[in-house]
Amino acid sequence: MSPSGETVVVIGGGIIGTMCGWYLQQAGQSVTLVDSGAFGAGCSHGNCGYVSPSHVLPLTRPGAVSTTFKAMMGRNSPLSIKPRLSPSLWKWLWNFSRHCNQADMLEAANGRHLLLQSSKQLYQQLITEQEIDCEWEERGILFVFDSAEEFEEYSHTHDLLKETFGVTATPYTGQSLLELEPALKEGLGGAWHYECDCHLRPDKLLSEMRKRLEANGVEIIEHFPVTDFRTENGGARAVSDGKRWLEADRFVVATGSMTPFLNTHLGCKIPIQPGKGYSLTMPQPTHGPSYPMIFEEHRVAITPMQSKYRIGSTMEFAGYDTSINRKRLQLLRTSAAHYLHDPDCEPIEEEWFGWRPMTWDGKPIIDRSPAMNNVWVAAGHNMLGLSMATGTGKLVREMMLGEPTHVDPGHYSISRLQSK
Numbered sequence: 339m340s341p342s343g344e345t346v347v348v349i350g351g352g353i354i355g356t357m358c359g360w361y362l363q364q365a366g367q368s369v370t371l372v373d374s375g376a377f378g379a380g381c382s383h384g385n386c387g388y389v390s391p392s393h394v395l396p397l398t399r400p401g402a403v404s405t406t407f408k409a410m411m412g413r414n415s416p417l418s419i420k421p422r423l424s425p426s427l428w429k430w431l432w433n434f435s436r437h438c439n440q441a442d443m444l445e446a447a448n449g450r451h452l453l454l455q456s457s458k459q460l461y462q463q464l465i466t467e468q469e470i471d472c473e474w475e476e477r478g479i480l481f482v483f484d485s486a487e488e489f490e491e492y493s494h495t496h497d498l499l500k501e502t503f504g505v506t507a508t509p510y511t512g513q514s515l516l517e518l519e520p521a522l523k524e525g526l527g528g529a530w531h532y533e534c535d536c537h538l539r540p541d542k543l544l545s546e547m548r549k550r551l552e553a554n555g556v557e558i559i560e561h562f563p564v565t566d567f568r569t570e571n572g573g574a575r576a577v578s579d580g581k582r583w584l585e586a587d588r589f590v591v592a593t594g595s596m597t598p599f600l601n602t603h604l605g606c607k608i609p610i611q612p613g614k615g616y617s618l619t620m621p622q623p624t625h626g627p628s629y630p631m632i633f634e635e636h637r638v639a640i641t642p643m644q645s646k647y648r649i650g651s652t653m654e655f656a657g658y659d660t661s662i663n664r665k666r667l668q669l670l671r672t673s674a675a676h677y678l679h680d681p682d683c684e685p686i687e688e689e690w691f692g693w694r695p696m697t698w699d700g701k702p703i704i705d706r707s708p709a710m711n712n713v714w715v716a717a718g719h720n721m722l723g724l725s726m727a728t729g730t731g732k733l734v735r736e737m738m739l740g741e742p743t744h745v746d747p748g749h750y751s752i753s754r755l756q757s758k
């Protein structure tokens with residue numbers, strides 16, 4: 339029992355639940371964290387490891403619908419939507435398309451920017467103070483362009499990010515790019531170096547955080563899929579996995595892409611679609627890169643971690659489909675080979691997929707449930723859950739304990755996504 343006598347159950351042992359649990363425990367709450375499977379085995383496990391304040395802009399940009407459609411027409415497109423009769427998917431796509439304009443893009447970008455900035459600072463603090471060995475590096479990320487035209491065109495986005503959000507990058511072309519990153523092939527269009535970005539090894543961060551949580555008295559219960567809430571006087575009193583009840587004073591729902599399955603209990607429609615992405619993990623190639631890079635036209639990312647090397651990406655809207663599409667895995671390797679002399683390495687140690695929790699406006703949901711006054715939702719972090727996790731955990735603690743919030747929580751309200 340914490341000094342204040344408050345108990346909290348965090349539902350979901352991904353990076354979001356982990357950071358909510360951490361900041362709540364540090365504020366003196368007595369925390370239990372439950373997961374339907376193994377701790378840290380969801381989308382937070384095999385992602386690309388970027389903590390990237392540069393990723394301010396959402397996917398909903400002017401012209402995104404036609405660009406996405408065109409991209410999907412290509413045989414080897416990294417984007418795909420599996421045609422199926424899913425009213426929630428079609429509604430999601432409709433809302434997504436309605437937000438592809440300058441005003442909505444900037445509105446979403448404001449909310450993303452706040453959490454991205456605060457999260458980076460909080461990571462730096464947490465990793466230093468707790469001496470967390472998660473292969474954290476601050477060398478930035480290269481946005482690499484195949485064509486010179488696309489590289490030049492990106493200068494408009496760069497200027498927007500610089501002028502509106504103070505996020506800047508350094509452009510490199512020709513010989514200067516090869517001197518910066520000799521692993522790249524000759525003849526590419528150019529690259530923008532976002533020095534503000536960082537990277538780490540996500541599975542190591544999670545296992546290190548698990549140790550810190552448990553050392554501070556947090557109980558972690560695996561294989562506890564929450565299926566029910568017991569309520570009383572407008573609040574939740576306990577959650578159940580169908581076999582036993584777990585009581586607490588407060589609850590956090592950090593169930594990532596699975597959150598819509600709790601809609602009935604939460605008293606609202608959480609419009610999250612699973613956006614499936616893949617990664618391949620292997621040893622560092624002999625002449626591998628030293629910078630993390632996003633190959634912009636191919637939408638593939640590579641991360642040279644200290645102990646591993648990862649190629650990741652692709653986005654499939656195929657529902658909760660658990661199959662591994664081998665063509666998608668191959669696409670990661672061929673895309674990397676387009677840009678790098680030594681693009682991959684045997685043996686492949688892990689073939690992985692994860693469901694990104696995608697909201698149609700590109701912002702997460704961090705808010706109190708409309709149906710239960712002591713339940714908070716922290717989900718829908720899209721392609722940036724790792725990058726926004728520390729800020730989210732801190733904000734949940736502030737909202738729950740009635741502290742002044744370090745960012746405006748209005749950006750992440752549930753109500754913005756209802757009845758649309």
Ligand SMILES: Cc1cc2nc3c(=O)[nH]c(=O)nc-3n(C[C@H](O)[C@H](O)[C@H](O)COP(=O)(O)OP(=O)(O)OC[C@H]3O[C@@H](n4cnc5c(N)ncnc54)[C@H](O)[C@@H]3O)c2cc1C
Nearest residue numbers: 350352354374380381382386388564594615722723724725
């Ligand atoms: C290929 C790929 C690359 C990516 N790269 C990056 C990157 O470089 N940087 C970045 O910031 N983001 C990246 N992302 C996105 C990031 O991985 C996600 O946004 C993030 O992991 C979401 O975290 P989460 O904790 O919300 O979800 P999860 O990690 O999925 O955790 C949710 C947990 O809740 C549990 N759960 C669900 N339902 C229940 C229930 N009813 N009861 C109990 N437990 C439940 C699940 O088992 C799961 O463990 C990438 C994603 C992919 C797919």
